[in-house]
Amino acid sequence: MPEKEKAPATTTLNGGGEEEEMREGGGAMYPPPCHQRSKRLAATATPPEEGGCDLLDYIPKSGWRHGGRLRSARERGTWSINIEPCSRDLRSASEGQKHGSTRNNDHWTSEEVKELVDGVSVYGVGPWTKLKNERFPISVRTAVHLKDKWRNLVKAFTGNVKRRITPRLDKDCVEKIKRLAADYPRK
């Protein structure tokens, strides 16, 4: 491929106020096409108001544990469930980039993982689209994301990982993952 579109320095389209500061201190040598993924959405992003959905209910509660400190998605300004694109996403869209719409999440919550595992136990490994429509209808998680996450889970619980960066998962959930991983070997 020729090259990626350089992220324009004029990222000031969100008059919200909080500007994401680039951390190019010595890591990314190439500017991401979309907004800095590491920077996530600022607090000015679309707050997940209770739209009356089950998924929206548990996300804020289930936080992401970081070194024993509970860092809720809200604290970090990230929402696992996004019902509409934020201003930053619109920017990317205007640039012709399709990114952004699904870039409102960070790590999966234990509830999401549980839902995924439960779905896999019912539909099996493969029909991610069906699983998405049944269990994550309004979630930003796409079928591809579900697939990727499942792969990560299998890799994390079947292999020998030195460092495990995973939310609190129920023992039953972990067992189910292993069971399903063994039942559905990588094709």
Add this chain to the structure above:
DNA sequence: GTAGGGATACTG
């Protein structure tokens, strides 16, 4: 639509 690979960001 699904599977696999690669790149980037984050955590410990």
Add this chain to the structure above:
DNA sequence: CAGTATCCCTAC
């Protein structure tokens, strides 16, 4: 700093 998790792209 090394390893892990997530996301995007390409091929089947």
